[in-house]
Amino acid sequence: MEGQRSLDQLFDELLIQRKIFNNKEVLRDHYTPSLLPHRDRQIDELATILVSVVKGETPSNIFIYGKTGTGKTAVTIHVGEALVRKVGGCCYIRPYGTKLEIKRPEIPIPVWFIYTNCEIVDTQYRLLAKLAEYMGQSVPLTGWPTDKVYESFVRALDKEERLVIVVLDEIDRLLKKGSDSVLYNLTRINSDLKRAKVSIIGISNDLNFVEFLDPRVRSSLGEEELVFPPxxxxxxxxxxxxxxxxxxxxxxxxxxxxxxxxxxxxxxxxxxxxxxxxxxxxxxxxxxxxxxxxxxxxxxxxxxxxxxxxxxxxIKTFPTQSKFVLFAILLLEKYNASAITTGETYNVYKELCRQSKMDILTQRRVSDIISEMDMMGIVNATVVSKGRYGRTKEIRLGVPISQVKNVLEKHHKIERISNFVPPIQRKLI
DNA sequence: TGTCCACTGGAAGGGAGGGCTT
DNA sequence: AAGCCCTCCCTTCCAGTGGACA
Missing domain, CATH: 1.10.8.60 (Helicase, Ruva Protein; domain 3)
Known part of the structure; x- marks a missing residue:
């Protein structure tokens, strides 16, 4: 009897549970909703620019700004997909995924809408290889000279008459990786094409990105600009x-x-x-x-x-060296160092490496590692000038010390030296 | 006012590791 | 197998710098 009642209770509980989610996927990042509230103006503008395709013209290149989660990607995909459905053509929406093909024989020039995220495809070579792949031309992961990849992309692209809209999401990544020459090539690609035409939509959440672009790319990419406010x-x-x-x-x-x-x-x-x-x-x-x-x-x-x-x-995905640098900062913070500077961090880091019999990186490299961690928000590093005592970064942990400690001490090399006390100046109060 | 510190951050380049072509 | 090419991680070199101090 006892057993029966508890099973009864379990069913009750499980039934209650079902009353929460109907379809969880709707809340996920990759879900493109059918309705995009408060983005009517942007949808309108984008559609107006792209509609010239229907008239057989090449639409202008477009540059889209806006912070993360302001609907840039969703709107672009939404409009692009609708356009392909209307005009006919082909749509590659996800980096490695779905292809949508709509055949409309009455429309002479099909539209290809290709979405790429430059965070994943982040070098000139990879981007061109990916685009070539979408055009049905396979390119090895590495090995070819870049100009050969470009040529094979152009050849595959120009096989038939079509208008190809290439969406480069997080386009700023290309610049950060020094791969911006691909943008120069892409914005001028139409002069290498006889039958196909290309137009680019660049999406970025970094408003300053444009300033660092080659002026020729800037003027070509920014023919039309769209801003997505938060x-x-x-x-x-x-x-x-x-x-x-x-x-x-x-x-x-x-x-x-x-x-x-x-x-x-x-x-x-x-x-x-x-x-x-x-x-x-x-x-x-x-x-x-x-x-x-x-x-x-x-x-x-x-x-x-x-x-x-x-x-x-x-933190888990940091390479061992970065973990050691972070551990040095953690120790300095834990033992109340008066001010954590690059030099001081480097001294502690060196000692930790010696104790663990690890290779010691140069201070130049450690300085970069600290900047990388600053970008990720794990530490806060500000460049300060201490006058006669030089210029350095002042570093603080950007996240709770206990949390960093828990993750780092799971690393076997750090676990062994977790009791290390750095020789530092203590704070007076 | 000039000096000088402790770095910063750009540039160039090395070399290991991946993979291609011939 | 040799000769390339690309990417990543790193080193080496060095000009530049904000501000305390003499």
């Missing part, structure tokens, strides 16, 4: 409400949940992607708690967890 809290509420209708069962959310997710995300420069993460994770936590509804408490837990997971994941 969403404010009320707009985020609309977006979340719209998605939540599909993602959750009725009454699965407390009233305050969506406004709280929106408010948190609005604090982080109106990032809709982040807002959706808050909502999804909060739902998952509620589900695991076997709660009947998602509450504000779940959202707060979700917010902390997202931040912690990000930090843990980033």
């Amino acid at each position: 969403y404010y809290a009320q707009q985020l509420v609309d977006i979340l409400s719209h998605r939540a209708e599909e993602a959750f069962f009725d009454n699965a959310l407390d009233l305050g949940v969506i406004p709280l997710c929106a408010a948190f995300a609005a604090q982080e420069h109106g990032d809709a992607r982040r807002a959706l993460d808050f909502l999804r994770i909060a739902g998952e936590i509620a589900e695991r708690d076997r709660a009947s509804r998602v509450t504000e408490k779940h959202v707060r837990i979700a917010k902390n967890r997202i931040e912690q997971d990000r930090v843990t994941e980033v």
Whole structure:
């Protein structure tokens, strides 16, 4: 009898659980919704520029700015896909994924809409190889001279009459990797083509990116510019409400949940992607708690967890040398060094390497590693001048010391030296 | 006002590792 | 197998710098 009752309870609980998510996928990053609230103007503008395709003209190159999670990618894909459906042609939307082919014999020039994310395809060679692959030309991962890859891309592209719209998402990555010459080539590619035509849509969340471009690329890429402003809290509420209708069962959310997710995300420069993460994770936590509804408490837990997971994941993937540099900073912070500078970090780092019998990198390289960690938000490094005592970076951990410690000490080499005490000046207070 | 510190950060290049062509 | 090419991680070299101090 006892057993039967508990099984009964379990079923009750499991049934309650089902009352939270209806379709979780709707809240994920890669989901392109059918409706994009508060982006009508941008959709309009983009469609207006691209519509010249239908008239057989090459649309201008377009440059799209806006911070992360402002709908740049979603809008671009949305409009691109709709265009292909309307005009006929071919659509490659995801980096390695889905191809959509629409045949419309009455339209003479088909449109190819190709989406690439330059965070993944981040060098000149890889980008050209990827584009060539979309054109049905396979190129080895490495080995060919770049100009040969370019040529084979151009040849494959020019096989038939078509208009190819190449979307380069996170285009700033190419510049950071010093691969911007590919942009120069791509913006001038039409002069190498007889039958096909290419137009480029560059997407970036770095507003300063354009300043560092070759002026010729800048003027060509920026023929049309579109700006995506951040969403404010009320707009985020609309977006979340719209998605939540599909993602959750009725009454699965407390009233305050969506406004709280929106408010948190609005604090982080109106990032809709982040807002959706808050909502999804909060739902998952509620589900695991076997709660009947998602509450504000779940959202707060979700917010902390997202931040912690990000930090843990980033540190875990550091190479050993970067982990040692970070461990040196951690020790200096732990033992209250008066000010953590590059020089001081380097001294502790060297000692840690000696104890672990590791190769010691140069200070120049360590300085770069510190800058990289600063970019990722793991540490905060500011260049300060101490007058007569030189110029250096002043470094602080950007995340809780205990969290960094937990992740680092899982590394076997660091675990062995975890009791090391650095010889440093102590703070007076 | 000039000096000088402790670096910063750009540039060039080496070499290991991956993979291609001939 | 030899000769290339590309990428990544790193070193070496060095000009440049903000501001305390003499």
